[in-house]
Structure formats: structure tokens, C-alpha cells
Amino acid sequence: MPDDGRYMPKVLLVIPEQDDLSLIEGILRDDGFVVNVVADPEQALDFLDNNNMDLLIISHDLPGTRGEGFLAQLRSRDRLRFLPVIVLLNSYDAEDADRLKAAGADEYLLRPLREDGIRLRSRLLAKAGADRRALLRALEEARQVAHKERDLASQSRLFIEEILANISSYVIVIDSAGTVKFINRRAREFFGIPGETLPATLTELLGDDFFAQPETRHVLDLAAQNRERGRLDSLEITGVHGHVAITDMQIAPVIMQNAPHLTIVLDDVTQRWEAEQELLVEKMKLDDVVNAMGASLCLIGKNGEILWHNRTFAEWFGEPRGRRCWQIFRQELQKCDNCLMDQGVQIDAAACREWRIFGPQGRFRAFQNHLTPIRNMSGDAESALVLTQDVTQQAMRLEQLDLLRRLGTTIEANLELDRLLHMILTMVTAGHALGFNRAFLFLLDRDGRTLRGRMALGPTSREEAFHIWAELAGRSQDLQSFLEMVDRPVAPEEIPLSHLVLDLVYDSYSDKSLLVDVVTRGKAVHVTDSWHDQQVSDDIRQRFHAREFVLVPLSSKARALGVLMADNLYNERPITDDDILLLKTFAQQASQGILNAISFERLRETIDELNATRQQLLESERLAAIGKTAAFVAHEIRNPLATIGGWARSILKKSTNRQRVEEAAGIVLEETTRLESMLKDVMDFARPSKPVFTVEQVNPIVATTLNKLARVINSARITVDKKFADNLPRVKVDAAQIEQVLLNLIKNSVEAIGQKQGTVTISTWKDGSDFVAIGVKDTGGGISTDVMGRMFDPFYTTKHRGSGLGLAVSRGIIASHGGRLDVVNKPGTGLEMIIRLPAGEVSP
Amino acid sequence: MxxxxxxxxxxxxxxxxxxELGDEGYDVIEAAGGRDAIDIIRSGKKPDVVxxxxxxxxxxxxxxLGKILSQDNSIPVILNTAYSTYKDNFMTWSAxxxxxxxxDLTELKTKIKDVLEQRAGG
Structure with missing residues (x-):
């Protein structure tokens, strides 16, 4: 056998003739065959059943049988049907040959056998045998594959049938004539079709009503004629026992047995449909809620576009019509600087912001936006749900509360009555606050009896009203700045509307008027229709022309002050109970303020009166002093005059006596000087010169005075002790007058010491925080209580030749500086006079 | 005299x-005040008129005046004053x-003369 790896064909020999067997076996072995030998056909079949052979060589004569018999057995086996067989014949017989051929022999060899014939035929047939076997194997494989596929197909069909039987859809197949060819189990159950039977037509199955809809017909026709798939939703079908179901229908053309058919699939969507209906109802309810909730709700896109909004939104802000949120909410032309949307995109929680739209007459609407970001799957906020609430009422209440609070403080700070009244009327008419069109104020006179129109505020005509409101609408001022704008002293006459009430005067004791009623009864009155209201008199009707108005008493601590009247003449806005309540509360506050201002005004009047009285007293004191002066002058001038006159006469009489003349002339001169000096004192006292103030340091003034006195003070007997404090506050003084006072005081001290030894101490100090003091102290023994009591009286003197005016004038000067002149008397020791001057600023 | x-x-x-009174020939006694006058009178120097x-x-x-009179009410006293109002003071009536x-000292001189004559005559 060759060792070159070539295939070695396998041969089985069934040859009883030993010689032939040996010959063939030898040749085939040489030729590279694998030779197998069996003795008889039985063994051969057995062998062949278990081994694959490429060639079988048999004798025609076999033990127990002939070749054709064996061949018949052999060929009856599938595996062996194509095994090449060579039959050895003893002689050629055509019949035998035909028989063998028919039995399945491939070749025959005639005896005597020839080597080349054996070799050639064996080779050829062995080759054919191998090929056949390969073919057979391939066939077998193909068959197995086919078999497998057949299995799969049948499995698939079963599977599909199972599915069709079990799916919840109703599946029906009809042919082009509408005859039902297939109906699945669920459909059978639904329609009540017994197993194995088929309903005649689709119409019979679904009923005529089903096809009554033109659309249904149309879709079915399209599917049948154009082979198009179709779909119809929410069709109502009726099954067994009148059971009704809602179905979605799908129609698909199919080819079955080479003929066009339609598959109809009905999906029972009853539950879904019911759920949808429920959902729809719920949604409608929700929509109703959303629309009726009295808040605006909208969905805003990233760029401020309104994606969706509810009805309230449209009612409040109009349809969006492409406007962005800032245009709608804020009337801004550009995106707001601190856009909530931007914040909302970044923040987790909802953002919230309050904002206002200002309307005419300073009125506003306040809104509060609650923004909730709506995030996509990746967590980015792509839009935001904005809930907008109208918080005008709350904002108004807050403003009004704030207003009342502020009114309290304003009142405290505002004691000018007219200014306060203007403020009160402003608050009653300001849109921020109470927002009435017009307000009128009547006050009782001091006598508590006469009620007088005092001030009014508001436009005088409809045109003016709308003009003002339009102007105000342009300015979104808050109340604070508004009040600051109007807070100025205003005389009632300056306000045109005031003239409507300024001439109105009622006697609250006797006059019958609604205004008087409100004041005396202290109860607010709301007149809704003045044309028909019996309590409204013609004068009010014709004067104010208002159909509706409200009158609120102004009173404080049960004391009637007046009445506040307010109306909405121009915009005819009805006056609500809230308005009245607020106006009443406001009126209470305002009353307190008015009372304060009135009290203040009266206090001021009283103070003025007191001042006038005091002035009169001072004047009469001055007149009395002048009278006294006249009397004193009579004495004080008569004395020197008598002296002068006497000496003058003496001169005349003794004109030749030189000594007498000189003596007399000297005395006359002396007395004249004394008279002049006295006259100056008297003039100083009677008509003190007005001080000319400058801001000065005290110490230099004292020093200057001492210098001037240096020659007068006898330094041998009198020691001058100076105790000046440093860093004294400056004082506002007339330095010359202060010097005059100091001269007086120092002279008094020197005179008190008289001919004895003594000390005059001049000191300056800061007296408390308000005064600078100058003290002049002497060791002159002090004065008696009697003298002390009279020392400041004009013309009182203990001196031989004093005018008695020095201290009186000094005290006057110090008083005119706003200071005091005090005495500290230590009888037996000395006296100290203390000048106290009001301190100015502290100088460095 | x-x-x-x-x-x-x-x-x-x-x-x-x-x-002036010296020129008239009177012996004039000077007193600068009330105390002086009383001291002089107490010392025994009794004037004819004060x-x-x-x-x-x-x-x-x-x-x-009161003190002089309590000392010696025989001494005539002439009140010489710039004030006419003292006439209303009844204390002055004892003068x-x-x-x-x-x-013009004529009136004073006449009164001195009158008083002295009254005394002399009385």
C-alpha cells in the first residue's frame, strides 16, 4: 500500500473460486486497494452494513444463490444502492447479462480473467464508487438538512398557530370575496364561533353596522384593491351575548395559496380606551382647575417664549402672540438682568419673585412668580413652569400698613398743620395708598363749634385727572419717594381744589348738615347715591357733584377735630367696605397727627403770647426804671447842679478873690465831669447799646482789662491774683461790653478793699459743659444781706459818689449775652462776682 | 456869732x-455824715442850727435827724435836700x-436866719 497519503480504495471480494480470488486479490493489492474477502453473500451483507466499500466484486455463482439474487438484496439497502459491483461470468450470456444489469450490476468480467481488464475496471469502478459514496453522503446531508428545515418550518407554523391562538388580538383572514378563511381562538371566543367551523363572511361576523362608517369601508377597499395596509382606531364591535368592545383595527394584505387575502387584526383597547376617557375627564377637570384656579400658569422655554399657558394667564396678560416673558410680565424690552429663568435653570428649588405693573393713578398690580424648572432626562432644565399669583391685595395691604406706620412717624416729625394736612390728603389720594380721586378736609375751629373747610386735594376736572394719572403711570415711584416729593409746606390756597371748600363754614351747634352730623356723632357715613339720599343736602350735592362719597370723622380721644371726605368722582370706582375701613383707620392716625399739630400750634401761640406779655412786663419794668431814673436824676443831678450853681455864684460874688475863684472853678469842673459820667451810666442803663458779637477767647479780654486798670490799682496795697484756665471754649461776646463789666467789678472790689491791704483774684474756668466763667473775688469783707438784696437795683449805691448803676448795667450786659451775673458773698471775708457766659465750640 | x-x-x-456861710459870718461846723454830726454833738459841741x-x-x-433830736431836741434842724419828695415823709416834719x-443859697440862708431869729425870739 502506498505511503504517499493517497486515498486507498477499499474493495470486498466474494469469489468462491480460489484461483480467481487469488489472482484478483494479488492484482488489486498491487494496485493499492485495501482488499477484504468474505466467503458468502450473507457475510458480505453483514460486512457491507458495517463498512464503507468502494467496490464489490462477486462471482455469478455464489454459495446458495446466484449473483442477481444477491444483488437484489444488496440494492434493496439504501446505503448500498449505488455501490459499484463487478460480476465474474463464466461465459457471456445475453440474458444473464440483462438480468444482472437489471439487478444492479455495473460491469462484468468474463473468464478467463485478464489482468488488465481486472485492473482497469476495478480502478474505474472503485473511483465511481468513491464518488457515489461522496454523493450519497452529500445527499444524505442534504436530506438531513431538508428534514431539519421541514421540522423547523413545522415548528414555526405551530408556534405561529399557538401565538395566533393565544394573542389577545382577534385575527381574521378573509379572501378577496370577504369569505372568512381563518379566525383565531380569541376571536372565536369573542364572537362565539365553535371550534373548527368558520363564519361565512366578515360582514356576518362583524355585522352591517360595523361597515356603516364610510371610513371603515374605505380603508378595507384600499387594502383589498391596492394591497395597502390600513388602520382604524376605536371601532366598536359586538361579540357573543351582545358584549361590546372597543378595538383598534389593522388590515394587512397577505398572499395565501397564491391568492390575495386580507389579515384583519382587532386589538381590544376597551380598557385603554376607558382609561383614556377617564384620563380625558380627569384632564378636563384638571384644565378646569388650572383655568379656574385664579392664578396664571405658563410654561416658559429657555428663551422666554411661552410654550403653554392657562386661561388666567391670557386674561391677565393677553395672548402671548410671540411675546417673550419679560415683555409680558415686566414690559421690558430685553431679558431682565437677573432673569429668574437663568436662576431657575441652575437652582434646584423653585425660584420666587415679586414684581409690579403700574397702572394709571399710581395704582399697581403686584404679582408673584413661582418658577419651577422642568428638567429633561439628563437633568437639564429646558423649560420652567411659572405660576403667577396676583398678590396686589397683599401688597396693597402691606403698603397701606406701612403707610399707616410711616404716617405715625411722619406725624411726629410734622408739626406744621398745613404741611401735615397736605400730607394726609396726599395719602388719601395717592394710588399707592388709599387711592381716592379727591379728598376734602374740614376742621373744627378752636372754639370747637365752627366747622370750616380747610384743604382739599385732587384734580379739578376729569381731563386733569386722566392727565395726572397718565403722567403718574409713566413713573413707577414708590410711596416713599412720592411722599418726599409732595412733602413741602403748602398753603391751602395754593391748591385749586381747596377753593371748593375754603368758603364752607358750619356752626356745628345749630347748622343741619351731613358734615356736621359726622363730626358730632363721630360715625363714618358712606353715601352711595347722593342724588337720592335724603340726608345729603343740596349744597353738598351741587358743590361736590359726586354720586358716591364717604365721610369719616377726625377725632382723637373723644375730641372731635373735623371730618375727612373722599370720593372717586372721575373714575367712578365704587368705594368698598375695605376702602372705608382703611380710611377710618387712617383717619385715626391722621387725627392724632392733627391733634398734635393743633396742640403744637396752640402751644406756639401761647408761647408767643407769653413772650409778648414778658416783653410788655420788661417794657413796663423799663418804664418804671426810667421813672425811677427821673427821680434819681432829680437828686443826683440836682446835687452836682446845686454844687456847681453855688460855686458859680460864689465866683460871681467873689470874682476878685482869686483863690476863691480857682477853688470854685476846680470844683465846678470836677462836678461837671461827675455829671457827665453819671449821664453815661444812666444812658447805658436806659438805652443799652446793642452788643456786637464776635467769637472770642475769654482770657485775653480779662488780661486787656487788667492792663487798663494797672495804673488805677495801687499795687502796694492790692495784689492781683490771676488764675486763668487753659483750653476754654470760645464765647460769643461783645468784648468791649465784657471789658466794661469787668472794669465795674474790679473797681468795686478795689473800692471794697479801700485803704486796707487786700487781694483781688481774677479767675477763669469752664463751668459745666455750657458755660465759661470769670470770677472777680476780693478780700473786702463782703456785704450785708440788706445790701445783697438791693445791689443790682438801679441807682442803689453804698458809695459816696456812685451812680448806683454799675451792677445794674453789668447785669444787663451779661444777660444780653445769654449769661448770668452771680454773687457769692462771704460776710467778713469778701465777695466774689461770677460772670457766666454760654460756651461756644471748644477751640483747640 | x-x-x-x-x-x-x-x-x-x-x-x-x-x-458861703463863713462869708455870712457864721461859725460853720463840718460833718461829712450823720455819724460825724452825732459824734460832734455828743462831744458837747452844740450848734445853734443844723x-x-x-x-x-x-x-x-x-x-x-431822729438821733440828733433824741440827743437834744432844742437844736433846730433844717433839712437840705435835692429831693422835694422827702416832704411827704412825716419824719421830716419834725425838722x-x-x-x-x-x-442859689439865698433860701437856705434866709431859713437859717429865720430859724435862729425864732429861737432867739422864742
């Missing part, structure tokens, strides 16, 4: 009286005469 006591705080006036000023610093003329000061 009769003696006249001048009680006057004003030096220049007192000197005038000393000169001319007394009223408005004086330490002791006024009315007080002095023998009341002269309002003037540059």
Missing part, C-alpha cells in the same frame, strides 16, 4: 456851705425847715 453845723457827704457842696442833707450813704438825714437844694 451863731454856729451852723453842715451835715453833707458831698465834699464840694459842704465846702461851698463852709465858704443843716442836714438827707441822701447820704452810711446814715441818711432822716435817721440822723424846723425844709429846703430844696439849689445853686
Amino acid at each position: 451863731a454856729s451852723v453845723m453842715i451835715v453833707e457827704d458831698e465834699d464840694n457842696q459842704r465846702l461851698l456851705y463852709v465858704r 443843716v442836714l442833707d438827707i441822701s447820704m450813704p452810711d446814715m441818711d438825714g432822716i435817721e440822723t 424846723d425847715a425844709y429846703v430844696v437844694k439849689s445853686g
Whole structure:
């Protein structure tokens, strides 16, 4: 056998003739065959059943049988049907040959056998045998594959049938004539079709009503004629026992047995449909809620576009019509600087912001936006749900509360009555606050009896009203700045509307008027229709022309002050109970303020009166002093005059006596000087010169005075002790007058010491925080209580030749500086006079 | 010659009286105040007439008048003052005469003379 790896064909020999067997076996072995030998056909079949052979060589004569018999057995086996067989014949017989051929022999060899014939035929047939076997194997494989596929197909069909039987859809197949060819189990159950039977037509199955809809017909026709798939939703079908179901229908053309058919699939969507209906109802309810909730709700896109909004939104802000949120909410032309949307995109929680739209007459609407970001799957906020609430009422209440609070403080700070009244009327008419069109104020006179129109505020005509409101609408001022704008002293006459009430005067004791009623009864009155209201008199009707108005008493601590009247003449806005309540509360506050201002005004009047009285007293004191002066002058001038006159006469009489003349002339001169000096004192006292103030340091003034006195003070007997404090506050003084006072005081001290030894101490100090003091102290023994009591009286003197005016004038000067002149008397020791001057600023 | 006591705080006036009354021939006794006058009278120097000023610093003329009279009510006193109003003060009524000061001493001199004559005659 060759060792070159070539295939070695396998041969089985069934040859009883030993010689032939040996010959063939030898040749085939040489030729590279694998030779197998069996003795008889039985063994051969057995062998062949278990081994694959490429060639079988048999004798025609076999033990127990002939070749054709064996061949018949052999060929009856599938595996062996194509095994090449060579039959050895003893002689050629055509019949035998035909028989063998028919039995399945491939070749025959005639005896005597020839080597080349054996070799050639064996080779050829062995080759054919191998090929056949390969073919057979391939066939077998193909068959197995086919078999497998057949299995799969049948499995698939079963599977599909199972599915069709079990799916919840109703599946029906009809042919082009509408005859039902297939109906699945669920459909059978639904329609009540017994197993194995088929309903005649689709119409019979679904009923005529089903096809009554033109659309249904149309879709079915399209599917049948154009082979198009179709779909119809929410069709109502009726099954067994009148059971009704809602179905979605799908129609698909199919080819079955080479003929066009339609598959109809009905999906029972009853539950879904019911759920949808429920959902729809719920949604409608929700929509109703959303629309009726009295808040605006909208969905805003990233760029401020309104994606969706509810009805309230449209009612409040109009349809969006492409406007962005800032245009709608804020009337801004550009995106707001601190856009909530931007914040909302970044923040987790909802953002919230309050904002206002200002309307005419300073009125506003306040809104509060609650923004909730709506995030996509990746967590980015792509839009935001904005809930907008109208918080005008709350904002108004807050403003009004704030207003009342502020009114309290304003009142405290505002004691000018007219200014306060203007403020009160402003608050009653300001849109921020109470927002009435017009307000009128009547006050009782001091006598508590006469009620007088005092001030009014508001436009005088409809045109003016709308003009003002339009102007105000342009300015979104808050109340604070508004009040600051109007807070100025205003005389009632300056306000045109005031003239409507300024001439109105009622006697609250006797006059019958609604205004008087409100004041005396202290109860607010709301007149809704003045044309028909019996309590409204013609004068009010014709004067104010208002159909509706409200009158609120102004009173404080049960004391009637007046009445506040307010109306909405121009915009005819009805006056609500809230308005009245607020106006009443406001009126209470305002009353307190008015009372304060009135009290203040009266206090001021009283103070003025007191001042006038005091002035009169001072004047009469001055007149009395002048009278006294006249009397004193009579004495004080008569004395020197008598002296002068006497000496003058003496001169005349003794004109030749030189000594007498000189003596007399000297005395006359002396007395004249004394008279002049006295006259100056008297003039100083009677008509003190007005001080000319400058801001000065005290110490230099004292020093200057001492210098001037240096020659007068006898330094041998009198020691001058100076105790000046440093860093004294400056004082506002007339330095010359202060010097005059100091001269007086120092002279008094020197005179008190008289001919004895003594000390005059001049000191300056800061007296408390308000005064600078100058003290002049002497060791002159002090004065008696009697003298002390009279020392400041004009013309009182203990001196031989004093005018008695020095201290009186000094005290006057110090008083005119706003200071005091005090005495500290230590009888037996000395006296100290203390000048106290009001301190100015502290100088460095 | 009769003696006249001048009680006057004003030096220049007192000197005038000393000169004028001296010229008239009177023996003039000077007193610069009430206390002075009383001291002099107590010392036994009794004047024939006293001319007394009223408005004086330490002791006024009315007080002095009282003291002089309590000392010796036989001494005639002429009140010599710039004030006519002192006439209303009844204390002044005890004086023998009341002269309002003037540059013209004629009235005073007449009153002195009158008083002295009354005394002499009385």
C-alpha cells in the first residue's frame, strides 16, 4: 500500500473460486486497494452494513444463490444502492447479462480473467464508487438538512398557530370575496364561533353596522384593491351575548395559496380606551382647575417664549402672540438682568419673585412668580413652569400698613398743620395708598363749634385727572419717594381744589348738615347715591357733584377735630367696605397727627403770647426804671447842679478873690465831669447799646482789662491774683461790653478793699459743659444781706459818689449775652462776682 | 456869732456851705455824715442850727435827724435836700425847715436866719 497519503480504495471480494480470488486479490493489492474477502453473500451483507466499500466484486455463482439474487438484496439497502459491483461470468450470456444489469450490476468480467481488464475496471469502478459514496453522503446531508428545515418550518407554523391562538388580538383572514378563511381562538371566543367551523363572511361576523362608517369601508377597499395596509382606531364591535368592545383595527394584505387575502387584526383597547376617557375627564377637570384656579400658569422655554399657558394667564396678560416673558410680565424690552429663568435653570428649588405693573393713578398690580424648572432626562432644565399669583391685595395691604406706620412717624416729625394736612390728603389720594380721586378736609375751629373747610386735594376736572394719572403711570415711584416729593409746606390756597371748600363754614351747634352730623356723632357715613339720599343736602350735592362719597370723622380721644371726605368722582370706582375701613383707620392716625399739630400750634401761640406779655412786663419794668431814673436824676443831678450853681455864684460874688475863684472853678469842673459820667451810666442803663458779637477767647479780654486798670490799682496795697484756665471754649461776646463789666467789678472790689491791704483774684474756668466763667473775688469783707438784696437795683449805691448803676448795667450786659451775673458773698471775708457766659465750640 | 453845723457827704457842696456861710459870718461846723454830726454833738459841741442833707450813704438825714433830736431836741434842724419828695415823709416834719437844694443859697440862708431869729425870739 502506498505511503504517499493517497486515498486507498477499499474493495470486498466474494469469489468462491480460489484461483480467481487469488489472482484478483494479488492484482488489486498491487494496485493499492485495501482488499477484504468474505466467503458468502450473507457475510458480505453483514460486512457491507458495517463498512464503507468502494467496490464489490462477486462471482455469478455464489454459495446458495446466484449473483442477481444477491444483488437484489444488496440494492434493496439504501446505503448500498449505488455501490459499484463487478460480476465474474463464466461465459457471456445475453440474458444473464440483462438480468444482472437489471439487478444492479455495473460491469462484468468474463473468464478467463485478464489482468488488465481486472485492473482497469476495478480502478474505474472503485473511483465511481468513491464518488457515489461522496454523493450519497452529500445527499444524505442534504436530506438531513431538508428534514431539519421541514421540522423547523413545522415548528414555526405551530408556534405561529399557538401565538395566533393565544394573542389577545382577534385575527381574521378573509379572501378577496370577504369569505372568512381563518379566525383565531380569541376571536372565536369573542364572537362565539365553535371550534373548527368558520363564519361565512366578515360582514356576518362583524355585522352591517360595523361597515356603516364610510371610513371603515374605505380603508378595507384600499387594502383589498391596492394591497395597502390600513388602520382604524376605536371601532366598536359586538361579540357573543351582545358584549361590546372597543378595538383598534389593522388590515394587512397577505398572499395565501397564491391568492390575495386580507389579515384583519382587532386589538381590544376597551380598557385603554376607558382609561383614556377617564384620563380625558380627569384632564378636563384638571384644565378646569388650572383655568379656574385664579392664578396664571405658563410654561416658559429657555428663551422666554411661552410654550403653554392657562386661561388666567391670557386674561391677565393677553395672548402671548410671540411675546417673550419679560415683555409680558415686566414690559421690558430685553431679558431682565437677573432673569429668574437663568436662576431657575441652575437652582434646584423653585425660584420666587415679586414684581409690579403700574397702572394709571399710581395704582399697581403686584404679582408673584413661582418658577419651577422642568428638567429633561439628563437633568437639564429646558423649560420652567411659572405660576403667577396676583398678590396686589397683599401688597396693597402691606403698603397701606406701612403707610399707616410711616404716617405715625411722619406725624411726629410734622408739626406744621398745613404741611401735615397736605400730607394726609396726599395719602388719601395717592394710588399707592388709599387711592381716592379727591379728598376734602374740614376742621373744627378752636372754639370747637365752627366747622370750616380747610384743604382739599385732587384734580379739578376729569381731563386733569386722566392727565395726572397718565403722567403718574409713566413713573413707577414708590410711596416713599412720592411722599418726599409732595412733602413741602403748602398753603391751602395754593391748591385749586381747596377753593371748593375754603368758603364752607358750619356752626356745628345749630347748622343741619351731613358734615356736621359726622363730626358730632363721630360715625363714618358712606353715601352711595347722593342724588337720592335724603340726608345729603343740596349744597353738598351741587358743590361736590359726586354720586358716591364717604365721610369719616377726625377725632382723637373723644375730641372731635373735623371730618375727612373722599370720593372717586372721575373714575367712578365704587368705594368698598375695605376702602372705608382703611380710611377710618387712617383717619385715626391722621387725627392724632392733627391733634398734635393743633396742640403744637396752640402751644406756639401761647408761647408767643407769653413772650409778648414778658416783653410788655420788661417794657413796663423799663418804664418804671426810667421813672425811677427821673427821680434819681432829680437828686443826683440836682446835687452836682446845686454844687456847681453855688460855686458859680460864689465866683460871681467873689470874682476878685482869686483863690476863691480857682477853688470854685476846680470844683465846678470836677462836678461837671461827675455829671457827665453819671449821664453815661444812666444812658447805658436806659438805652443799652446793642452788643456786637464776635467769637472770642475769654482770657485775653480779662488780661486787656487788667492792663487798663494797672495804673488805677495801687499795687502796694492790692495784689492781683490771676488764675486763668487753659483750653476754654470760645464765647460769643461783645468784648468791649465784657471789658466794661469787668472794669465795674474790679473797681468795686478795689473800692471794697479801700485803704486796707487786700487781694483781688481774677479767675477763669469752664463751668459745666455750657458755660465759661470769670470770677472777680476780693478780700473786702463782703456785704450785708440788706445790701445783697438791693445791689443790682438801679441807682442803689453804698458809695459816696456812685451812680448806683454799675451792677445794674453789668447785669444787663451779661444777660444780653445769654449769661448770668452771680454773687457769692462771704460776710467778713469778701465777695466774689461770677460772670457766666454760654460756651461756644471748644477751640483747640 | 451863731454856729451852723453842715451835715453833707458831698465834699464840694459842704465846702461851698463852709465858704458861703463863713462869708455870712457864721461859725460853720463840718460833718461829712450823720455819724460825724452825732459824734460832734455828743462831744458837747452844740450848734445853734443844723443843716442836714438827707441822701447820704452810711446814715441818711432822716435817721440822723431822729438821733440828733433824741440827743437834744432844742437844736433846730433844717433839712437840705435835692429831693422835694422827702416832704411827704412825716419824719421830716419834725425838722424846723425844709429846703430844696439849689445853686442859689439865698433860701437856705434866709431859713437859717429865720430859724435862729425864732429861737432867739422864742
